[in-house]
Amino acid sequence: MEQADPRQLFNTSWTIHRLSPLHHGKDSETLLDNKVALKTYATRLRDYLTGDALAGIYTSASAADDAALSKTGALKDCLWQPISDQSLHDEAPSRSQDTTFPGILVTLEYENIIYKAALLANTTSSPNQRSGSTSLPLLLTRFPTALRQTFITFLSTNFDTYCSPLRLPSSFLCAGLETYIDTLRTQRPSTSDTVEDVIKELQLTLSFSSSIAPALKSLNVSVARASLAGFLRDQSGQSAPKSRSLQHKLRSPFIANLISYLETHLAMKLDLDGSSSDQLAKQHVRLSKVACAAFVLGSEGRVKLVVPANRDVGDGDDGSRLGGDKNELALEAGESLLRSVIRKAVLEDHSTT
Numbered sequence: 001m002e003q004a005d006p007r008q009l010f011n012t013s014w015t016i017h018r019l020s021p022l023h024h025g026k027d028s029e030t031l032l033d034n035k036v037a038l039k040t041y042a043t044r045l046r047d048y049l050t051g052d053a054l055a056g057i058y059t060s061a062s063a064a065d066d067a068a069l070s071k072t073g074a075l076k077d078c079l080w081q082p083i084s085d086q087s088l089h090d091e092a093p094s095r096s097q098d099t100t101f102p103g104i105l106v107t108l109e110y111e112n113i114i115y116k117a118a119l120l121a122n123t124t125s126s127p128n129q130r131s132g133s134t135s136l137p138l139l140l141t142r143f144p145t146a147l148r149q150t151f152i153t154f155l156s157t158n159f160d161t162y163c164s165p166l167r168l169p170s171s172f173l174c175a176g177l178e179t180y181i182d183t184l185r186t187q188r189p190s191t192s193d194t195v196e197d198v199i200k201e202l203q204l205t206l207s208f209s210s211s212i213a214p215a216l217k218s219l220n221v222s223v224a225r226a227s228l229a230g231f232l233r234d235q236s237g238q239s240a241p242k243s244r245s246l247q248h249k250l251r252s253p254f255i256a257n258l259i260s261y262l263e264t265h266l267a268m269k270l271d272l273d274g275s276s277s278d279q280l281a282k283q284h285v286r287l288s289k290v291a292c293a294a295f296v297l298g299s300e301g302r303v304k305l306v307v308p309a310n311r312d313v314g315d316g317d318d319g320s321r322l323g324g325d326k327n328e329l330a331l332e333a334g335e336s337l338l339r340s341v342i343r344k345a346v347l348e349d350h351s352t353t
Contacts, residue, residue, distance in 0.1 A: 002081060003081055003082050003083065003084035003085075004081040004082065004083045004084060004105035004107075005084060006083050006084055006086070006088055006100060006101050007088060007307070008105060008116065008118075009083075009101060009118055009120075009140070009305070009338065010305045010306065010307045010334060011304075011305075011306055011307065012116070012142055012304065013142065013296070013302065013303075013304040014118075014140035014141060014142055014302070014303050014304065015140070015141050015142075015143075015148065015301055015302060016138065016139065016140055016141075016165075016166045016301045016302070016303055016341065016345075017138075017139040017141070017152070017163050017164060017165055017166055017301070018137055018138065018139070018163070018164050018165075018166045018345045018348045019119065019136055019137055019138070019139050019155070019161050019162070019163055019345075020137075020161050020162040020163075021133045021134065021135045021136075021161065022119075022133060022134050022135075022136060022155070022159035022160075022161050023132060023133045023159055023160045023161070024037065024132060024133065024134065024158075024159055025131065025132025025133065026132075027040065028040075029131050029132060030131075030134070031104075031134040032082055032102065032103070032104065032121075032134060033082065038080040038081070038082065038104065039080070041080055041158065042078045042079055042080040042106075043078070044154075044158065045078050045080075045106070045151075045154055046075065046077075046078035048150075048154050049075055049078070049108070049150070050075055071112055071113070072110040072111065072112055072113050073110050073111025073112045073113075074110065074111050075108060075109070075110055076109045076110060076111060077107075077108075077109040078106075078107070078108055078109070079105075079106070079107040079109070080104055080105075080106055081104065081105050081107070082102075082103075082104060082105075083100075083101055083102060083103045083104065083105055083118070083120075084100075085100045085102065086100070088100075088331060088335065089328065089331065100123070101120050101121075101123055101338065101342075102120070102121040102123070103118055103119050103120035103121050103136055103138075104118065104119045104136065105117075105118050106118070106119070106151075108143075108147075115142055115143050115144075115147065116141075116142045117139065117140060117141045117142065117143065117151060118138075118139070118140040119136035119138070119139055119140075120136060120137070120138040120139075120140065120342055121134075121135060121136050121137070121342075122135065122137060122342060122343070122346050123339050123342055124339070124343065137342065137345040137346050137348075138166070138341060138342045138345040139152075139155075139163065140303070164348075165300075165301050166301050166341075166344065166345055166348060167299060167300065167301055168297060168298065168299050168301065168341075168344070169286070169299065170272050170273070170274070170286035170287040170288070170299070171272075171273050171274040172297075172340075172344060173272075173287045173288075173289070173290050173297050173299065174255045174272050174273035174274075174287060175273070175340070176290065176295075176297050176337055176340055176341075177254065177255070177290050177297075178253075178254060178255065179333075179336050179337055179340055180199075180294065180295060180333045180334075180336065180337050181195055181199075181232070181254055181333075183329070183332055183333035183336045184198060184199075184329050184330075184333050185232075194326055194329060195228055195229070195232065196225050196226075196228050196229065197326055198293070198294050198326060198329065198330045198333070199225075199228065199292045199293060199294050200225050200292060200293040200294075201222060201223065201224055201225050201292065201293070202222070202223040202228065202290070202291075202292045203220060203221075203222055203223075203289075203290075203291040203292065204220070204221040204222075204223070204258075204287060204289070204290055204291075205218050205219070205220055205221075205287070205288050205289035205290075205291075206218060206219045206220075206221060206270075206272075206285060206286070206287060206288070207285070207286050207287075207288040207299075208284060208285055209284040209285075211284065212284045212285075213284075218288065221258075221262075223258075230257075231253075231254050231257045231258055231261070232253060232254055232257075233253070233257070255272055255273045256273075256275075258272075259271075259272060259273075268285075270285050271285075272285075272286065272287045286299070287299075288300075293306065294306050294330060294333070294334070295334065295337060297337075303338075303341060305334040305337060305338055306330075306334070307327075307330055307331045307334045308327045308330060308331070
């Protein structure tokens with residue numbers, strides 16, 4: 001069976017959910033490496049989407065969904081493919097174990113559009129495939145809402161799995177931003193402008209509870225590309241420490257400096273990363289979205305990770321292209337961020353069992 005390119009996980013806006021283990025014992029003992037099982041479930045899903053469920057999709061569709069679904073045309077093909085274990089990098093295969101994302105890519109090919117979903121396993125250990133069940137805790141979907149709900153119903157019916165939205169709290173968004181920046185700065189030697197070239201302008205959305213700001217739901221904070229370096233310096237004016245062990249003992253340098261800046265210049269006392277003892281700040285103000293040229297993380301459960309489509313490009317002075325080393329760093333940072341989202345799904349799973 002042809003395997004799916006793991007690069008299809010990137011450069012796409014996904015809605016994320018958490019899945020409990022998929023139970024398939026009555027049909028097959030294994031799933032990920034089972035060509036017959038994947039083909040069987042692909043056929044079932046295709047029949048489900050072209051049968052009685054089709055009427056249900058249109059009945060439950062919103063106006064926006066209805067407009068989108070009316071333009072899709074007929075369903076031409078439905079594929080379930082294992083995601084290839086080949087490395088995303090051009091380097092030695094020995095690195096591939098740390099950079100692959102075991103799971104299943106589901107592709108729905110309509111006449112006029114292609115929709116996709118991915119079910120991903122925990123990357124820190126081998127996929128948990130006990131006899132008759134498989135743990136794929138993170139579900140990524142790129143579907144209209146009505147089609148997404150129909151797909152989730154199919155998974156629940158066929159695998160006796162429980163699916164729930166995966167919310168990303170303020171502390172996770174802060175940690176995700178720091179993880180991305182940390183990878184760019186410490187994974188390997190890089191030029192001083194790597195962060196600026198990859199992230200470019202940073203947009204942060206702060207959300208407020210109605211009890212303290214009934215007329216203000218959110219506030220957008222923009223950090224210009226030229227200002228990023230300033231927020232990555234410690235209080236003494238020196239560059240933030242590059243040692244991971246040392247850095248992780250401190251508050252996140254970027255978020256800590258941003259919080260300090262907002263308190264000094266806007267008199268806003270915040271606790272975005274959960275490190276403060278101020279309960280009032282914890283309860284009423286949170287980071288709800290992080291967006292930049294490299295990635296988007298939304299607290300409501302939205303993720304997009306951007307990696308260069310072509311790594312064999314030269315450096316560009318206009319900022320529209322990255323050099324080969326910076327492309328590799330952007331890819332490594334995107335992988336680190338995706339792994340952290342998968343781990344979040346795993347932790348949510350454990351917390352509810």
